[in-house]
Amino acid sequence: MLKVNNISVIHNKRHLLQDVSFHANAGELLVVLGSNGAGKSSLLKCISKEWTPQQGDVSWNNISLSKWTDKSLAKVRAVLTQNYQISLPFGVEEIVMMGRYPHFKNSPSELDRHTVQQCLRYTGIEHLQGRNYLTLSGGEQQRVQIARILAQLWDGDANNKLMLLDEPVSALDIQYQHSVMQLAKKLTLRGFTVVAVLHDLNLALQYADKVLMLKQGKQIAFGDLSVLNEHHIREVYEVDTEIIQHPDSRRKLVVVKM
Ligand SMILES: Nc1ncnc2c1ncn2[C@@H]1O[C@H](COP(=O)(O)OP(=O)(O)OP(=O)(O)O)[C@@H](O)[C@H]1O
Numbered sequence: 001m002l003k004v005n006n007i008s009v010i011h012n013k014r015h016l017l018q019d020v021s022f023h024a025n026a027g028e029l030l031v032v033l034g035s036n037g038a039g040k041s042s043l044l045k046c047i048s049k050e051w052t053p054q055q056g057d058v059s060w061n062n063i064s065l066s067k068w069t070d071k072s073l074a075k076v077r078a079v080l081t082q083n084y085q086i087s088l089p090f091g092v093e094e095i096v097m098m099g100r101y102p103h104f105k106n107s108p109s110e111l112d113r114h115t116v117q118q119c120l121r122y123t124g125i126e127h128l129q130g131r132n133y134l135t136l137s138g139g140e141q142q143r144v145q146i147a148r149i150l151a152q153l154w155d156g157d158a159n160n161k162l163m164l165l166d167e168p169v170s171a172l173d174i175q176y177q178h179s180v181m182q183l184a185k186k187l188t189l190r191g192f193t194v195v196a197v198l199h200d201l202n203l204a205l206q207y208a209d210k211v212l213m214l215k216q217g218k219q220i221a222f223g224d225l226s227v228l229n230e231h232h233i234r235e236v237y238e239v240d241t242e243i244i245q246h247p248d249s250r251r252k253l254v255v256v257k258m
Pocket residue numbers: 011016034035036037038039040041042043
């Protein structure tokens with residue numbers, strides 16, 4: 001279980017996060033929502049142990065992140081960041097193999113190579129094998145990055161795996177947006193805990209098990225999909241919306257009122 005207990009992050013006397021508390025269980029997809037600058041990426045940095053909050057605590061499986069070594073955490077927690085910069089002409093398999101770095105010492109084993117192949121297949125990018133990463137489109141690069149973090153978490157107990165996705169679908173067309181969200185959902189069904197920052201409220205309504213809503217570093221709402229309602233959307237985004245139900249699928253949709 002991921003437990004975030006009353007964390008605050010202060011930078012230059014300004015709260016980037018203030019008294020944020022929530023949890024996510026094994027097998028849950030938690031979507032973090034909020035306006036630009038609300039603190040979503042800052043929160044992911046705290047959950048990934050890149051940042052240590054000045055107040056409060058983050059724990060993974062009942063152990064405070066401060067007690068996890070970087071090496072052991074790297075085997076159970078993987079992060080897809082917004083700006084993964086690579087300037088050298090690595091091949092696609094080499095990038096995915098980077099996800100295996102915490103698992104081997106000097107050179108990859110047969111198992112590591114097999115895992116890379118499995119992750120390329122699982123993410124539907126086998127056809128990109130042999131390509132120079134720098135020549136891929138933004139969307140293709142994003143899917144390779146997803147294969148990389150999957151390779152990092154591939155083996156071991158799925159209930160002990162935490163995947164953090166910062167705007168995973170931002171560069172993707174509608175088909176791949178859904179294929180990435182379906183992949184995230186499939187991983188939660190295996191037992192993974194997935195935390196994803198999204199801007200698309202309809203994707204959140206379709207895929208989230210739980211929702212956390214932030215505004216200016218403060219927690220506006222946390223809970224099941226019922227918290228993603230017109231009232232909280234108005235509070236967070238200052239936009240009037242209506243939540244309607246699709247007549248056939250019964251799926252809920254957010255529509256902006258003009
Ligand atoms: N390293 C830093 N030093 C100072 N301020 C920072 C730092 N990182 C983020 N901030 C500030 O903290 C606030 C929250 O930023 P953050 O990137 O967490 O927001 P966000 O919700 O992810 O935004 P967006 O949706 O635009 O990506 C912003 O005002 C940002 O300028």
